[in-house]
Amino acid sequence: MALIVQKYGGSSVGDVERIRNVAKRVARWFHEGNQVVVVVSAMRGVTDSLLSMAKQISDIPDEREMDMLLATGEQTTIALTAMALHSMNIPAISMTGAQAGIITDEVHTKAKIQNITPQLIHQRLGEGKVVIVAGFQGQTLHGQLTTLGRGGSDLTAIALASALRADICQIYTDVDGVYTTDPRICPAAAKLQEISYDEMLELASSGAKVMQSRSVEFAKKFGVLFEVRSSLNDNPGTIVKEETQSMEDVVIRGVSLDKNQAKVTLVGVQDKPGYAARAFRALSDGNINVDMIVQNVSHGSNPPTTDISFTVDKPDIPKALKLLQTIREALGVREILSDEGIGKISIVGVGMKSHSGVASSLFETLATENINIQMISTSEIRISVVVDQKDAEKGVRAIHKVFLE
Amino acid sequence: MALIVQKYGGSSVGDVERIRNVAKRVARWFHEGNQVVVVVSAMRGVTDSLLSMAKQISDIPDEREMDMLLATGEQTTIALTAMALHSMNIPAISMTGAQAGIITDEVHTKAKIQNITPQLIHQRLGEGKVVIVAGFQGQTLHGQLTTLGRGGSDLTAIALASALRADICQIYTDVDGVYTTDPRICPAAAKLQEISYDEMLELASSGAKVMQSRSVEFAKKFGVLFEVRSSLNDNPGTIVKEETQSMEDVVIRGVSLDKNQAKVTLVGVQDKPGYAARAFRALSDGNINVDMIVQNVSHGSNPPTTDISFTVDKPDIPKALKLLQTIREALGVREILSDEGIGKISIVGVGMKSHSGVASSLFETLATENINIQMISTSEIRISVVVDQKDAEKGVRAIHKVFLE
Numbered sequence: 001m002a003l004i005v006q007k008y009g010g011s012s013v014g015d016v017e018r019i020r021n022v023a024k025r026v027a028r029w030f031h032e033g034n035q036v037v038v039v040v041s042a043m044r045g046v047t048d049s050l051l052s053m054a055k056q057i058s059d060i061p062d063e064r065e066m067d068m069l070l071a072t073g074e075q076t077t078i079a080l081t082a083m084a085l086h087s088m089n090i091p092a093i094s095m096t097g098a099q100a101g102i103i104t105d106e107v108h109t110k111a112k113i114q115n116i117t118p119q120l121i122h123q124r125l126g127e128g129k130v131v132i133v134a135g136f137q138g139q140t141l142h143g144q145l146t147t148l149g150r151g152g153s154d155l156t157a158i159a160l161a162s163a164l165r166a167d168i169c170q171i172y173t174d175v176d177g178v179y180t181t182d183p184r185i186c187p188a189a190a191k192l193q194e195i196s197y198d199e200m201l202e203l204a205s206s207g208a209k210v211m212q213s214r215s216v217e218f219a220k221k222f223g224v225l226f227e228v229r230s231s232l233n234d235n236p237g238t239i240v241k242e243e244t245q246s247m248e249d250v251v252i253r254g255v256s257l258d259k260n261q262a263k264v265t266l267v268g269v270q271d272k273p274g275y276a277a278r279a280f281r282a283l284s285d286g287n288i289n290v291d292m293i294v295q296n297v298s299h300g301s302n303p304p305t306t307d308i309s310f311t312v313d314k315p316d317i318p319k320a321l322k323l324l325q326t327i328r329e330a331l332g333v334r335e336i337l338s339d340e341g342i343g344k345i346s347i348v349g350v351g352m353k354s355h356s357g358v359a360s361s362l363f364e365t366l367a368t369e370n371i372n373i374q375m376i377s378t379s380e381i382r383i384s385v386v387v388d389q390k391d392a393e394k395g396v397r398a399i400h401k402v403f404l405e
Numbered sequence: 406m407a408l409i410v411q412k413y414g415g416s417s418v419g420d421v422e423r424i425r426n427v428a429k430r431v432a433r434w435f436h437e438g439n440q441v442v443v444v445v446s447a448m449r450g451v452t453d454s455l456l457s458m459a460k461q462i463s464d465i466p467d468e469r470e471m472d473m474l475l476a477t478g479e480q481t482t483i484a485l486t487a488m489a490l491h492s493m494n495i496p497a498i499s500m501t502g503a504q505a506g507i508i509t510d511e512v513h514t515k516a517k518i519q520n521i522t523p524q525l526i527h528q529r530l531g532e533g534k535v536v537i538v539a540g541f542q543g544q545t546l547h548g549q550l551t552t553l554g555r556g557g558s559d560l561t562a563i564a565l566a567s568a569l570r571a572d573i574c575q576i577y578t579d580v581d582g583v584y585t586t587d588p589r590i591c592p593a594a595a596k597l598q599e600i601s602y603d604e605m606l607e608l609a610s611s612g613a614k615v616m617q618s619r620s621v622e623f624a625k626k627f628g629v630l631f632e633v634r635s636s637l638n639d640n641p642g643t644i645v646k647e648e649t650q651s652m653e654d655v656v657i658r659g660v661s662l663d664k665n666q667a668k669v670t671l672v673g674v675q676d677k678p679g680y681a682a683r684a685f686r687a688l689s690d691g692n693i694n695v696d697m698i699v700q701n702v703s704h705g706s707n708p709p710t711t712d713i714s715f716t717v718d719k720p721d722i723p724k725a726l727k728l729l730q731t732i733r734e735a736l737g738v739r740e741i742l743s744d745e746g747i748g749k750i751s752i753v754g755v756g757m758k759s760h761s762g763v764a765s766s767l768f769e770t771l772a773t774e775n776i777n778i779q780m781i782s783t784s785e786i787r788i789s790v791v792v793d794q795k796d797a798e799k800g801v802r803a804i805h806k807v808f809l810e
Contacts, residue, residue, distance in 0.1 A: 016462055019462065054488055058488045062487065065488050068480060068499050069485065071480070072481050076455070079459075079473040086463060145501075
């Protein structure tokens, strides 16, 4: 007998029929003798329709009230899921985030889980019940409803698995697991049996959006083993866990492609301490996240200048350019260039730490395909390159062939 | 400055535009310097759509889960109403029933309010905020969500008015107030300025469905003065309050017509102790409410028999007849007759207590119109007669003319 936490997202509970399918799946695990805690999201479309009503009423809806509103979405799903289990004669009870003992900080719409008191869940499990918990929500110590922001239901599941000391946390999605790369780009892509937290994090931040990074980070911090698997079939998924010795035998775990970034180049920034910092301060004050940053060596001009390139999310480009214009003269920038036609290819693997020559193999592979590299950045277990968007998918396929087939 | 509790029903908050209108109305009372607590129902249609999803999943949905599901309806409305007030720059905060301190018993889907701890509402009012409370819901001492059943939002408003010692409780509806009779039947019907709790209760139980009786009973028990008024205009409504001396000057407050009852007659019941009781026990065990009961004097037959007539809600007729058939022989009943073509006319007024001759005036009025009376029943402040349904509206108009014009 195991204690299993299962999480089903909005499309898995998208209508009454799908909720019934979720209940059937839960029933199987329950009948095999497991204790099951089910975390569900709002039915697909519900959150959007609530958001749309709020937007009709107010351009900037109050965040506390937004949480009050959005929390109804998951509450609806837990009740219906419990009813579906009842109709299969399975004892089940639903709990809101608050009832499940999920205490968060006071930051409405993107609250952080501070503490979970899982006594009541344990008690209900002990009574032989399946417990259905509303994902994405909690309450503050003062009884205010909060929501956890994007990917919040994954976070609920992983945090509950940790607090309950569950044997495994299963994240059900509409994909079979984590792949070596996007199968739509590269038909040779293969499902991974396992992946380390760090690899998963690097892949996520490189554009492979199976899960939000914060949930993976939480799982890593508390050592929660979880499985990403499909709610449409019974195939085993991908286990995400602590890095093991054997994982290092694989040099590259996966290749990802992010086409949602754009490149900005500041030409001729004065090469003095603090000048570059002012540009990035302006961007961060404008809530714009900067991903890769590359600074070339100084030109020999007088005063010495340099070129700085960086990438931001494509939708942020207009705002970024506007902000940079305001400080352009102060920084002595000659020109501000932007390019939305880029793709960022990343290879990720803990094996990189113990294998040399990975970067040169990567560069050679792209050179063979006649693909020009515009920017490079690396971490201990990742190498990312920016290339022309039209070359990006060809590049991914070539890299996948060399490293992963 | 007064403390006002206002209640808006499902049609008053039926869509975003109507919620905005409610907010405008609340804003006016707030700007006049009043402290305002607003109780809202689920948006019209929302509860039905939740019920329909539940029915698709389960024929007999679990009542605890039903409460979990239905409670989302009001929670949605409070958040949107608070946002609408914010967009008018009025400080406002929403509270679920649980947050508002409404404690109920454990009877899911028709819970009774046991206690209200209004400290938090007072605190928010003291901060200058409008407080928006979800009607129809509360929580048990063990933190389970409950709903109060039909008319629950009225009950929330009146119970809050009592707990908060509010100066007045305003129940906003789609009618202007309580009328001397249904204006659709009798164009001469006039809006009442005031009415006593008992008169309101008798009218409600006689078919005038402005409010559920339990809310009026609660108001009577705790002496909560309330006003029934329209959410579509600014006309003063009808004040419902303790009976005063001056109220007795008016003999008849109103006339109501209930066309939703049917008559059953048991012909030839043996006139022995306990025989009639068995018939009504069978009906009450089947959850069928019996309203009027008339038993004629015994026939001189041997053994002596009598005829018993009573009325039940029309939709209960098939079930009632089935139940009565099962005990027919045991009671020696010769025949069971039913008639769905009846109307029950009631005249109500505390003045009846001190005025004689009301009944005879009523009977004479109907006789003048050539309307035959099938059954009669009376309380201290009400006289009801059952007549043929085709005569009923004509009877109401004649009675209104004699007693109220």
